[in-house]
Amino acid sequence: MIEHPPVRIEQMRIPDDFDDAAQELLGRVAGLVRRSRQHVWGISDLTGDAQELYRDLLDPFERVVVLLAWTGDRLAGRAEVRMPLVASTGTAHITVDVDPEVTSQGTGSELLSAAEQLAVGESRRHLRIQTEHPGPEEIQGDGSVTGVFPVITPGMVEWVDAADGSGRLPVSNRQTRFALHAGYRLESVSDFGVLEVPLPPARVQALLREVAASPAPEAYRIHVWAGPAPEERLDELAALHSRMAADSFLAPVAADPEPWDAERVRRTEQLRAEAGNVSLVAVAEHGTTGHLVGMTEIVLAGEDPVIGMQDETVVLREHRRRWLATRLKLANLQQLERLAPTVRTVYSWSHSGDDRMSRVNSRLGFRVAGRSGVWSREFPAA
Numbered sequence: 257m258i259e260h261p262p263v264r265i266e267q268m269r270i271p272d273d274f275d276d277a278a279q280e281l282l283g284r285v286a287g288l289v290r291r292s293r294q295h296v297w298g299i300s301d302l303t304g305d306a307q308e309l310y311r312d313l314l315d316p317f318e319r320v321v322v323l324l325a326w327t328g329d330r331l332a333g334r335a336e337v338r339m340p341l342v343a344s345t346g347t348a349h350i351t352v353d354v355d356p357e358v359t360s361q362g363t364g365s366e367l368l369s370a371a372e373q374l375a376v377g378e379s380r381r382h383l384r385i386q387t388e389h390p391g392p393e394e395i396q397g398d399g400s401v402t403g404v405f406p407v408i409t410p411g412m413v414e415w416v417d418a419a420d421g422s423g424r425l426p427v428s429n430r431q432t433r434f435a436l437h438a439g440y441r442l443e444s445v446s447d448f449g450v451l452e453v454p455l456p457p458a459r460v461q462a463l464l465r466e467v468a469a470s471p472a473p474e475a476y477r478i479h480v481w482a483g484p485a486p487e488e489r490l491d492e493l494a495a496l497h498s499r500m501a502a503d504s505f506l507a508p509v510a511a512d513p514e515p516w517d518a519e520r521v522r523r524t525e526q527l528r529a530e531a532g533n534v535s536l537v538a539v540a541e542h543g544t545t546g547h548l549v550g551m552t553e554i555v556l557a558g559e560d561p562v563i564g565m566q567d568e569t570v571v572l573r574e575h576r577r578r579w580l581a582t583r584l585k586l587a588n589l590q591q592l593e594r595l596a597p598t599v600r601t602v603y604s605w606s607h608s609g610d611d612r613m614s615r616v617n618s619r620l621g622f623r624v625a626g627r628s629g630v631w632s633r634e635f636p637a638a
Contacts (some may be wrong), residue, residue, distance in 0.1 A: 262358055263325045263327055263332060263361075263362075263363050265323055265324070265326075265370050265458075266326065267374075268281070268285075268321075270314075270320075270325070270610060274307060278310060279306050279307075282306035282307075282310055283305070284331050285306075285322070285331070286303055286304060286308075286353055288331055288333070288353060289303045289334070291355060291356055291357065292354065292355065292356060292388075292407055293388065293437070294506045296389065296431075297388065297448065297625055298625070299450070299625060301562065301601070302563070302603060308557070314418060315338075316324045316341075317341055317342055318338045318340050318341060319341060319521070320337070320338050320339075320341060321335075321336075321337040321339075321341045321374060323335040323337070323367060323374070324367065325363050327358065330358070331355065332344045332354065333352065333354040333358075334352075334354060334391040335350060335351070335370065336350070336351045336355075336373055337371050338348050338351075339372055339375065339378055341497050343450075344382075346382055347380060347382045347404065349381070349382070349383075349385075349483065350368065350371045350372070350375065350383060350384065350385045350386075351386050352371070352385065353536045355566060363439070364403050364434060365434070368385065368438055371393065372635070379638070380634065380635075381634060381635045382633075382634055383632065383633050383634075383635060385435060385440055386629065386631075387434065387435050387629045388626060388629075389425060389432070389627040389628070389629065390626055390627075391429055391431075391555070391579075391626040393623045394569045414426070416432060416442045416464075417492070418443060418444050418609075419441060419442065419443050420444050421447030421605065422445050422446070422607040422608055422609045423444070423446075423447075424445060425442065425445060425627065431629070432471075435463060435631045436596060436632070440631035441631060443630045443631060444605055445607070445608040445609075445628070445630075446608060446628045446629075446630075447602075447605065447606055447618050447627055448603070448605055448625050448626040448627060448628060449603065449604040449624055450602075450603060450604075450625045451567075451617075451619070451620060451623075453598065453599060453601065454593040454597075455586075455593075455620070455621060459621060460586070460590070463582065463586055463620070466579065467582065467583055467586075470579040471580070472576050473579070473583075474543070475544065476542060476549070476575075477540070477541045478540055478583055478584065478587045479538070480536070480587055481536075482535070482537070482591070483525070483529075484522070484525050484535060485521065485537065489539070490522065491518050492547060492548040493518075493521050493548065494516040494517045494520065494521050494526060494548075495516070496514040496539075496551050498515065499572060502567060513611060524605075528555065531557075534555075534556050535554070535556075536554040536556065536564075536595065537553050537554055538551065538552050538591065539551045540571070540575070540580050540584055542575065549571065549572045549574075550569075550570060550571035550572065550581070551568075551569070551584065552568070552569040552570075552584040553567040553568055553636070554566055554567065556599065560598045561596060561599055561622075562598055562599060562601070563599060563602070563603060564596070564601070564602040564603070565603055566602055566604035569581060569613070571584070581612075581613070582616050585617075585620055589620070590604045591624075597604070605628065608627065615618065615638055624635045
């Protein structure tokens with residue numbers, strides 16, 4: 257580990273253009289975030305490059321501020337402050353990353369304090385931070401901890417439970433202690449899953465046999481497409497998006513301020529296309545009514561991508577227990593293999609307590625590689 261002199265924190269100027277200077281600075285920031293995630297999860301390809309970071313800074317729905325921590329000429333850490341401009345305008349979301357090669361000496365705490373001051377100065381009183389944790393971290397029946405942690409004596413592990421019931425994190429973890437020491441309360445916990453693709457043929461065949469044995473599989477038809485949705489499906493897709501919050505494992509923190517309709521579906525597709533992304537979609541159609549009752553989506557970035565990001569999945573409550581989520585995800589993974597053979601890994605996030613989605617992901621072969629915690633703190637008005 258490298259000892260460093262006192263930290264200097266500066267607000268990064270958002271580049272007007274993606275010129276050479278912007279590429280150099282944002283490249284350093286991207287490298288820092290990549291090393292941080294590699295240190296925690298053993299995975300580095302989730303972090304965007306300099307150009308992706310530049311596009312993200314120009315998000316029309318959020319004001320994004322980046323604080324950089326310097327030790328001399330070395331970039332030691334960064335804090336990203338995201339402040340919504342349309343809904344939840346009293347909220348700010350803060351993410352802190354510290355270079356794992358530098359002895360912290362309070363760098364993360366200094367960055368968080370500076371980010372809090374900035375957000376409160378922008379009249380944001382409800383602050384959230386995100387922490388990242390190695391996985392898996394579940395205590396087994398014998399009291400041991402799987403993965404990177406040593407065996408722990410039964411009854412000696414102290415946990416922090418999420419307020420929404422989505423999971424828990426061990427107090428022994430450094431990131432947990434960091435959030436607690438800063439006065440934050442754990443809101444929710446998500447599992448970070450990794451799936452190597454393409455799926456082995458034997459696994460696909462086994463899943464297809466189980467699907468065929470499920471209740472009334474013939475009552476549903478699965479359709480797939482890449483890119484913009486067929487025009488005749490827009491209203492039904494909007495209806496599925498509208499039901500997603502109510503039918504999800506956990507109720508949303510705040511209501512969606514903008515109703516879903518066909519226009520919003522098209523606008524979402526357009527924003528993704530402008531960012532250089534393409535969506536692979538699978539939907540489930542009820543054979544009796546012809547209505548869509550489920551959907552799932554994988555997002556790909558750039559040409560010849562090597563990773564895919566599992567996006568939203570929903571099956572309406574009245575159509576569950578029919579293996580539809582498994583059928584949808586399997587069909588979309590088969591579409592991924594046909595259309596994007598360069599992809600080798602798919603990443604997914606789901607609430608740790610969502611046993612239903614955990615079973616679906618486990619059937620497909622996802623392994624839990626880490627966890628994310630979302631924490632909150634209220635700051636009184638000045």
